[in-house]
Amino acid sequence: MIKNTRSLLVCHGRLFGLRENNSISTMVKTQKYVLSKQFEGEPKRSDLTIVEEELPPLKDGEYLVEAEYLSVDPYMRAYVPRLPLGITMIGSQVAKIIESKNPDFPVTRHVVGNLGWRKHTIISGKHDTPITDNMAPYLLPDIGDLPSSLGLGVLGMPGNTAYFGFLEICQPKKGETAVISGAAGAVGSHVGQIAKIYGLNVIGIAGTASKCKWLKEELGFDHAINYKTQDINVALKEAAPNGVDCYFDNVGGDISSTVLNHMNLFGRISVCGSISSYNADPKRLPKSPVIQPALVFKQLKMEGFIVNRWKNCWFEGIEKNLEWIRQGKLKYHETVTDGFENMFDAFVGMLNGENIGKAIVKA
Incomplete structure (x- = not known):
């Protein structure tokens, strides 16, 4: 297995309004990136704006997740011109469930979903995104001692x-x-x-x-x-x-x-x-x-x-790739940027080919 490459950047605190037992006292204050200007040529930092958002208490059937790893991928650059201004920047993430009123999504489990560039998300049923025919968030399968970030890479x-x-x-x-x-x-x-x-x-x-x-x-x-x-x-x-x-x-x-x-x-x-x-x-x-x-x-x-196109047999691919990793036939490399506030730098760096293997951000 190839050791991860990490850029040592500052990571801010993540969550406000939590008690020690991870129950929500009132609401969660979080941050997200919104598309404030359409990209022209190489994306510019001013094209995206970090805004604060308050999330309400959970309703029955909902669950709250906190981003652990966020993905930056080439497709994002191609899709953005099709999206309206003001939308949360698109992208997938591996997130930890920190509160749940949905028995199918228990606390401490991880989900993989197209939740966008945001620190916290309340999910209820199918999570619709601007990408056509997208998949609903799903529980990260049991991958043993492998890092959960692989849910955005070789196992995603x-x-x-x-x-x-x-x-x-x-x-x-x-x-x-x-x-x-x-x-x-x-x-x-x-x-x-x-x-x-x-x-x-x-x-x-x-x-x-x-x-x-x-x-x-x-x-x-x-x-x-x-x-x-x-x-x-x-x-x-x-x-x-x-x-x-x-x-x-x-x-x-x-x-x-x-x-x-x-x-x-x-x-x-x-x-x-x-x-x-x-x-x-x-x-x-x-x-x-x-x-x-x-x-x-x-x-x-x-x-x-x-x-x-293959979402109906999605886990076939994950299981086969996991098998090849276990057999030593498939290696992976992650280029990891630390800090949600550094999402934009990781994104542009990926577009310029600065990464080897999968480019991700550790929130």
Whole structure:
């Protein structure tokens, strides 16, 4: 298991109005980030505002949670332009239940939910969020001595994104070659390890020498290409002389256009994201080379997805990834920022590729 990377930042107090036995005396004062201005280019600190909020006493069927770990992910940048101003900034968290009037959600258990950038949340039944077809909060499964933060990474949404997005769409076969862009991130690093478990030749594309070294030496990738210092076209000819069968695309743009031209007949492309264009002006998106000739003449299958497509078998992915961790076949790395007040820095740092593996914030 890879030791977590932590940035030592100040963490403020969390909860007010609690007695020693964790019962609520009157109400809870909490904090949340709200979207005060739409992002233009790279998000700015002034686009989000931290506001205080008072939560009322619980009603029957409700439970109160306190955030322990909060996630920052690339999809947040892509979704924000679709959201109204004044909304709580979106995102998932692992939170501890500190009071409950719902027997299905007992005190001291942890939940995983798309609760947004907020310290405390009252949850009642299905928790609706602005993200289409989202999942209700669920109890974190028993993961033994593993950290609860993994519910935001390999044992949560990114882990299932890798598991279902790669296996269901790419349909990998032993002996084939897979390429993963954004390979040192939470999803990409996971996809590459699944590909190795299935017996594929695995090529990762990342943006620093240290990330490429990590992919090869720690995670077992066969090849790693530094797109900032290497010619991807030349490097792919050397690493995949017989072509590419599966491509897991996290970045889009010119990198993906180059990979597509190295695909074999009937190759499969799973499109998870396009982080290279997330900060671009929607009215002036960057142009890439035409990809249709590669799609047509190689008869490629290219499919985008949102992981909630598989919400009805969500725990299948978690259980399988947990099994691989226990077997030593799946490693993980977390880049952890301490302090709820540092959410924005962690978010922008993740968008700029400063993290290795999963980027999270410890509240």
